[in-house]
Structures are given as C-alpha cells and as structure tokens.
Amino acid sequence: MGELNKYAMQTKIEQLADLCKANYNIDPALYAKYDVKRGLRDINGTGVCAGLTNISQIIPGSEVNGETKFGDGQLLFRGYHIEDLVNGFIRDKRFGYEETVYLLLFGQLPKQSELDQFSALLRNCRTLPPSFTRDVIMKSPSDDMMNTLARSVLTLYSYDPNPNDTSIPNVLRQCIQLIAQFPSIAVYGYQAHSYYNNEKSLFLHQPDPKLSPAEDLLCMLRPDRKYTQLEARILDLAMVLHAEHGGGNNSSFTVHVVTSSGTDTYSTMASALGSLKGPKHGGANIKVVQMFDDMKERVHDWTDEEEVADYLRKLLHKEAFDRTGLIYGMGHAVYSQSDPRATIFRGFVEQLADEKQCHAEYALYAMVERLAPQVIAGERRIYKGVCANVDFYSGLVYRMLGLPNELFTPIFAIARIAGWSAHRIEELLCGNKIIRPAYRAVHDWETYIPIENR
Numbered sequence: 541m542g543e544l545n546k547y548a549m550q551t552k553i554e555q556l557a558d559l560c561k562a563n564y565n566i567d568p569a570l571y572a573k574y575d576v577k578r579g580l581r582d583i584n585g586t587g588v589c590a591g592l593t594n595i596s597q598i599i600p601g602s603e604v605n606g607e608t609k610f611g612d613g614q615l616l617f618r619g620y621h622i623e624d625l626v627n628g629f630i631r632d633k634r635f636g637y638e639e640t641v642y643l644l645l646f647g648q649l650p651k652q653s654e655l656d657q658f659s660a661l662l663r664n665c666r667t668l669p670p671s672f673t674r675d676v677i678m679k680s681p682s683d684d685m686m687n688t689l690a691r692s693v694l695t696l697y698s699y700d701p702n703p704n705d706t707s708i709p710n711v712l713r714q715c716i717q718l719i720a721q722f723p724s725i726a727v728y729g730y731q732a733h734s735y736y737n738n739e740k741s742l743f744l745h746q747p748d749p750k751l752s753p754a755e756d757l758l759c760m761l762r763p764d765r766k767y768t769q770l771e772a773r774i775l776d777l778a779m780v781l782h783a784e785h786g787g788g789n790n791s792s793f794t795v796h797v798v799t800s801s802g803t804d805t806y807s808t809m810a811s812a813l814g815s816l817k818g819p820k821h822g823g824a825n826i827k828v829v830q831m832f833d834d835m836k837e838r839v840h841d842w843t844d845e846e847e848v849a850d851y852l853r854k855l856l857h858k859e860a861f862d863r864t865g866l867i868y869g870m871g872h873a874v875y876s877q878s879d880p881r882a883t884i885f886r887g888f889v890e891q892l893a894d895e896k897q898c899h900a901e902y903a904l905y906a907m908v909e910r911l912a913p914q915v916i917a918g919e920r921r922i923y924k925g926v927c928a929n930v931d932f933y934s935g936l937v938y939r940m941l942g943l944p945n946e947l948f949t950p951i952f953a954i955a956r957i958a959g960w961s962a963h964r965i966e967e968l969l970c971g972n973k974i975i976r977p978a979y980r981a982v983h984d985w986e987t988y989i990p991i992e993n994r
Contacts (some may be wrong), residue, residue, distance in 0.1 A: 542737045570982050580788075580977075587874070590977075591796060592970070594618065594789040595644060595962045607899045612878045613927075616693070617784055618643050626780065626884055635752040635772070637955070638662060641719060644962040645712070645783055664758070665720035666747035671700045673728050681732040685950040687818040688729030693718065697806040704804050706968060714805040715961035722957055723753060725830045726950040727760045733946065757954070761943070769893055771941055775889050775951075780935060781881040781930055782952050782957030787966075788875075791822070793961045795904040797966040800975040812960045813953055822952040826945055827862075827934035828832060828869040834861045839866065842904045845911060850909065850917040869932030870912045881930035889933050896940045905936055 543720050544552065571578055580588040599614040613621040617640065625643075629636035638659045642650045676695050682688045696718075697703045702710055724747055735742040745760045754776035758767040786952035787796065794815040798808045805829060816822035837858065839847050854860035872879055879938045886906075909928045938948050 568984060574980055574982075576980065584782060587788045590793070590975075591787060593963070594647065595966060595967060596750065596784045596786050598786040598788075600874050601877065607767060612702065613872075613874070613880050615785070615880045618647050620649070620878055622781070625882065626777065630725070632776075632901060635754060635776045637753050637783065637958075640780045640783050641958040642764055644958050645715070645965070660749075661717060662720045662748075662753075663749040663751075665717045666749065668721055668724055668728075669696070672696075672699065672978055673724075677725065677728045678732050678939070682729065683733055683737055683946070684817075685726050685729045685733070685946050686813055686822075686953065688733075689722065689725055689950055689953060690817075692725045692729070693806050693810045696721075700806070703806060704723070706802065708965060708968065711805055711965060711968060715957075715964065718805070718960060719957050720739065722950075723757045723955045724760065725745070726947060726954060727757065728943060728947055729950075730761070732858045734944075752776060753954075757951075758941070759948075768895065770892060774892050774937060776885070777885070777888055778934055778951070781885060783932075783953035783964065784956070785881075787963055789821070790818070791956065792963050794973070795963045797975045798966045799964045800973065802974075804953075806929075806965065808964055809957065809960060812957075816953055816956065817949060820948045821828035821920050822956075823937035824868060824929075824931040824949045827866075829834050829939055829945065829948070830856070831861050831868045832901075833907075834910075835963045836901075836904070840909075842900060845907065845960040846909055849911050849915055852912055853919060856916065856919045861947055867908075867912050867916065869935075870909075870916065870928055871926045873927045877925045878927045879929045885930060885933045885937070889937055892937060892940050900939055903937070905933065 542731070577588045580590060582588065594616065597616040599616070601612065617625060620643070625640065626636065629639060639650060639655055640660070642655060642658050659753065674711060676692055677688065678692070700714065731742055731744060734740040741763070743763045745765060747756050748759060751759060752772065755767065758772060758775065759765045785792070791812045795808055795812050798811045819827055835851055836842070838873045839851050841847055851860060852867055857866055858865045889903060893899055909932060913926045916922065935948060938951065943951070
C-alpha cells in the first residue's frame with residue numbers, strides 16, 4: 541500500500557471509526573429483556589452486591605422491616621462513624637490522615653505510641669529513589685498529573701527488588717511506600733509541567749519528615765513553603781474524607797478486580813489511578829469548579845435565587861456549560877438526602893472562606909446546594925432524593941488553597957490510595973477467585989464468507 545501521509549491516515553482512521561459505530565450497537569431494550577444490571581446497578585441505582593468487605597460501609601439511610609429508607613447518609617471506616625473519627629482529631633487539634641491510614645490498613649484505632657511509630661514509618665518513606673525525579677518525572681513532563689502518577693507508579697516497579705511478591709508483608713511495604721510517595725510524585729510532576737510547558741520558575745522542595753502529610757504537600761508545592769494552620773487542617777480533613785468510600789466505587793472495585801488476577805501492586809495501583817482519572821469519578825471536582833466559573837460569568841446577580849435557578853434549569857436542559865445535562869457535584873449513586881462527607885466539609889469550608897475573603901463565592905455555592913435539589917425534582921423523575929456530594933465543595937476548597945486545577949484529582953488519589961491499599965490486602969487475604977462477571981452475547985450467528993466472495 542505504501543506510506544500514508546498524516547491526512548490520509550486520519551481519514552482512514554475516521555472511516556474505520558464509522559465501522560465501529562455501525563457494528564457496536566446494542567438495542568437498549570435487550571438490557572431489560574435479559575435483566576442485565578447495567579453498571580452493576582439496579583434500575584433504582586442500588587449497587588449489585590459483588591463482594592464482602594470489612595473496610596468501610598456506606599449507608600444511604602435507615603432500614604425499616606428489611607427495606608432501605610432513604611435519609612441522611614452515613615459513612616463508616618472499619619465500623620467507626622466518620623463524624624466520630626473527625627470530631628476526635630479536631631477536638632484534640634491534631635491532624636487525622638495518618639491515623640485514618642492506620643485504621644484502614646490494620647482494622648483498629650492506634651494507641652498514641654502506635655500512631656507515633658507508624659507516622660515515623662510513613663514519613664521516612666517519602667523520599668523517592670535516587671535520580672527518580674530527574675530521570676522519570678522531569679524528562680517526560682505531562683500536562684495531566686494523573687498520567688504522571690500512573691506512569692511513575694509503573695516505573696517504580698523497576699526500582700523494587702521484589703516487585704512480584706504478593707505476600708502480605710511485601711505488599712504492605714509496597715503500599716506504605718506508595719502512600720508516602722504519592723504527594724512528592726504529584727507535586728514534582730506539576731512543577732515539571734509548570735516549568736517546561738508553562739515556562740514558570742522551577743521549585744523542587746524536599747519532603748519534610750517533621751510535617752504531617754497535608755503540611756508537607758503545601759510546603760512542597762509553594763515557593764515560600766508557607767501555609768496557615770487552617771489551610772493545613774482543612775487539607776488534612778479533605779484527605780481523611782477522601783481516604784476511603786466503600787468497596788463498590790469504581791476505583792476500589794478496580795483494585796479488587798485487578799488484584800484477583802494475581803498481579804503486582806504497581807500494576808494494581810496504576811489501574812486504580814486510571815479509573816479515578818475519569819470525570820465520572822475522581823475528575824468530578826474539576827467539573828464543579830469549571831461549572832461555577834461558567835455560572836459566575838452568566839449569572840449577573842449571584843444573590844438572585846431565580847436567576848441562579850434559571851441557570852440550573854439550563855444545565856439540565858443542556859443549554860449551559862458543557863451541555864451534558866448534569867449539575868456537577870449534585871447527586872450520588874448511594875446517598876440521597878445527604879453525603880456525610882459534604883456535611884462535615886461544609887462548616888470548615890465556611891471558615892476557610894472567611895480567612896480567604898471569599899464570602900460571596902461561598903454564598904453562591906451554598907445557594908446552589910439548596911436550590912439544585914428543588915430544580916432537579918421539578919425537571920426530572922428521580923427515584924430518591926438528590927444531595928450535594930463531597931466533590932461539590934472540594935474543588936472550592938482547593939481553589940481557595942491556591943492549588944492548581946491540575947492537582948485536584950491527584951489530591952483525591954493521594955488520599956484514596958489508603959483505601960486502595962486496604963482493599964488490595966483484603967482481596968489477597970479473603971478472595972480466592974479471579975473476578976470474572978458474565979456478559980451475554982446478543983449478536984446473531986453469521987455464516988463465514990471466503991475473502992474472495994466478500
């Protein structure tokens with residue numbers, strides 16, 4: 541055939557793509573006919589039970605006579621209500637993420653001496669292998685830090701003297717190292733992107749083992765290494781709230797699926813990162829911020845409820861922002877009346893808004909949180925209530941902290957790797973089969989035609 545130029549190649553690919561579109565059609569009615577649970581969910585949104593877990597529990601409301609009654613949502617880590625865990629370290633004016641990691645990994649709350657020893661272990665694992673930053677992160681900067689994280693995790697396999705050993709001590713070592721190293725990889729990846737692609741000054745600060753994970757992240761990211769205690773405590777809270785969320789979320793389920801094949805820790809975590817990168821999962825907080833940026837341009841009076849409600853209706857009718865028909869940050873697959881993470885977050889967001897003089901913006905968010913369920917109920921048929929989820933406020937927090945958009949989803953990953961690690965260990969200890977769901981073929985049988993007769 542000879543070589544094709546770039547235009548000819550693109551034309552040919554587009555033609556082949558049309559073949560894909562023509563031959564990948566499945567009649568939507570067949571899903572109902574064969575009672576297929578699309579997305580492993582029932583028609584009312586309830587997830588199909590695909591496994592058992594001790595790590596965390598999501599409760600959409602209360603149970604009455606064996607039936608779930610939608611109400612205020614609850615989230616438990618290892619049987620402890622998230623509100624109790626947060627109130628514990630907030631009351632003591634200490635950081636909570638390392639304690640949360642300990643609880644998720646080992647199934648019990650640590651004594652002070654145990655927490656001190658574990659924190660020291662985590663902090664001593666923060667440093668990346670010699671020359672890793674120069675040879676891996678700096679030489680191939682990406683404009684997507686989730687790509688940087690995934691690529692770096694896969695490359696760390698080559699720096700591990702025993703990467704394929706799936707014994708629990710070895711996997712625990714790998715997980716602890718990755719939990720500790722994720723912040724440095726994400727921040728250094730952003731600094732490399734900012735320097736090479738955006739022509740900004742380059743700052744590479746070494747991690748500080750004296751600081752909490754939230755403090756250290758802010759310290760590495762900022763040129764002057766400065767931060768306020770409120771900033772660090774709210775980022776720590778965000779990491780706690782994002783650390784785990786049941787085994788059925790897309791990325792944690794990915795960890796179970798990939799782990800069940802017997803593969804290594806690095807491949808497993810890279811797969812989870814690929815899942816979290818998607819805008820329907822971890823990338824949602826960026827969409828919330830971008831949606832509000834569009835709203836602030838189109839809504840002239842941020843205090844006018846009717847004008848704001850009209851914009852929300854336009855979102856639902858695909859007449860505003862990205863025209864997907866979604867109000868980002870509103871609604872959740874499980875929660876109906878409230879997402880406990882958003883409820884906890886809300887009060888601290890208001891404190892940060894006071895410190896950053898962002899009262900008007902916070903008031904707009906609060907108004908949308910109040911109006912959106914009413915607008916959605918008026919425009920759509922819904923099976924359960926609609927509430928703000930944790931992504932609704934997390935993007936605003938990161939914006940007020942001065943964090944770049946490129947790090948919004950990586951911060952989610954920096955926190956969630958704690959839960960991923962616990963789910964990997966659980967699957968290795970409790971799972972004994974490769975996860976392989978069934979798909980029903982619906983294509984008619986065809987008679988083979990020799991190539992000369994086609």
